[in-house]
Amino acid sequence: MKKNICGLLLLLCFSTVFAQNTVTEVTYKTVLNFANLSEKMTDKYSKSEINTIVNSRSGYDAFNYTLLFNNYESLFWLNPIEVGMESEGGNNNLVTLYNREKDSKFYKNLKDKIWLENFMSSGDGLLLLTLKEEKVEWDITTETKKIGKQTCYKANLNTGKKVYGYSDMSPDISVWFTPEIAVPFGPKSFGNLPGLILEASIGPRTYYATSIKYNVDKTINKLTEGKPITREAYRASRAKF
Template structure:
């Protein structure tokens, strides 16, 4: 009797193992589609970084807290195929709402960013106040550090990686190899799979996928932006430093947002 029970257990184990192997063999990888992202900005934390010791700013912050929620959300789409991605806002989401602090361009600029992963080049349309820039440059080479941490995002198992960009911005990213495209929201890329989550803890900003629509994408959905003053990131940085030279510490947050 014990022998028959043992044999039955072996058979059941073999069946489960075969089922897992078959499932792994036929696991479906998503090669094109559109991902919906929610960008969330912790406005209270971001404004508090700006307030300093100014009594006027403290009063403005208190008024903002009474009239506005802590987090501000923005919706973006990311279209992708095997070699290209395009990131853009879902609608004309006005970052100017929210009074004095709502007009801060570092909160959200409604960026449109197209990347050619084969050519390792990106084209970005970014606006600051009355000026729109069209930035064409090579993709940022990010030195990612992999971890053992993982989490599920939009139904996909994602692995965590960390990095430092622009010398001081700490980045936490979660990517999935079930979407074998080395892209992500904004200008984040370079991981062995699609980035579905990004957190910038010290900038008080997160981007997380809420939905993945697995479907073919059109050439229009992947088209690079064409509007704006043509520059590369080096030229953009020099122009902004000259324009904002009298803005003090506040200029740094705008520079980081434009160059990120």
């Protein structure tokens, strides 16, 4: 459906207003729903392969993520958890999934136009990716639902271009954002919408907000650890293998 600009502007008039340095904390959880696989994925994988993927990712429901933001800056990361050791009878799937994500962090600064991502690369160690802010084409619909106390609008990502590291061959991506909290942030590096993203689905995986705390006594720190590299340079280096 076409963008309902008038409706969104009216909602923005009643949006939560944030002081420049006021920090809000959002907690997200994640879940896999393979019942809603897109045709792109069902064409690519057999039923047995999908079952293998489901079983290998059974630990995602144990994860909690944190998003800190003020009116121009945000930081998103996976909260530490105790996963045990595989040799001591720990959940092998959980250990693998956690080790894969535990070093990933996403930082945005809209005022200074800085977009950074920590990423653990096999053979390269911890990288500090410098990313270019992308012009994202969202299809904002008039479909709404309540998430907590907030009225949210659904938006679908136009993946005809390479955005957020995804291309037209990537899984379907859709989000639910609320103009009642008028900041352009969300899980991972998603954003560029007239409201906070409270739910984001990337193929079968969904991030969903479970709590929002306003005026928290926490600081948003710019990412500095890791070997600096651009996303383009990293892709070029991996293409050689």
